[in-house]
Amino acid sequence: MRFALAVTAFAGTALAYPGLSSIFAQRATDCLTEADAKDIVDLYVRLIANYKDEDCEKYCADDFVDRSDSINTFIFRPLGEPTFATKKIFMEAQGTNPPFPVIVDGVDAVACESVGLRWHATFGAANLPSRGITLIGATKKAGFWQIKSLDVEFNSLIWLLNMGGNYTWEG
Incomplete structure (x- = not known):
């Protein structure tokens, strides 16, 4: 009462x-509307699957950061540290990566300034689906919605196989 x-x-x-x-x-x-969230998710897919500098320049915030221990294992960065601490570092990395197909399986959460989604990517040597989750932080400081942060985790063992790598199970 x-x-x-x-x-x-x-x-x-x-x-x-x-x-x-x-x-x-x-x-x-x-706050993000459902339509805004869809646009942010579509932008995320373009940044990963069909990267163009002009998309990143306009739609990633100046204080952009990308965090992923899954990616850190591949690029030999310490776990828990930002993977790409700035927009410039992210742009340099994405500019050298080949595109790969990202299929959004579902958008599971839309909050005021964030979107949570599930996705998978099937590609490469093993051609197996690597499933992942992404939390997108958004900001409207520039007068329109931009991606401020990405927190991404995925099945890195399948990703390794898709990239032509291998692993040995020692049990």
Whole structure:
């Protein structure tokens, strides 16, 4: 009951002070819509599967960061550290990577400034599906939605096989 009274009092305060209600209204309009989230996911797929510098320049925030322990294992970076700490580093890496097919299996969460999705990629020597998850952080600082962060994890053993590598199981 106290919680309901506190909420009612807070809502009444917001109505009594027009400045507060406009802040709440603006905050709601600054959140991703489902259509915005779809656009962000489509952009993510383009950045990975069909990379172009102009997409990254425009649609990745200036303070962009990409984190992935799955990728860090391949490029010999310490686990837990940013994989591509800046937009420039990400652009240099993506510019040298061959494209690969990314199929979005589902968008499972859309919050105010983030999107969570599941995907898979089947390619290369083994041609096996490597499944992954990506959390996309978004920002609207430039006046339109941009990707601010990527947190990506996937089945790196299958990825290794698809790249023509191999592993030995020692049990």
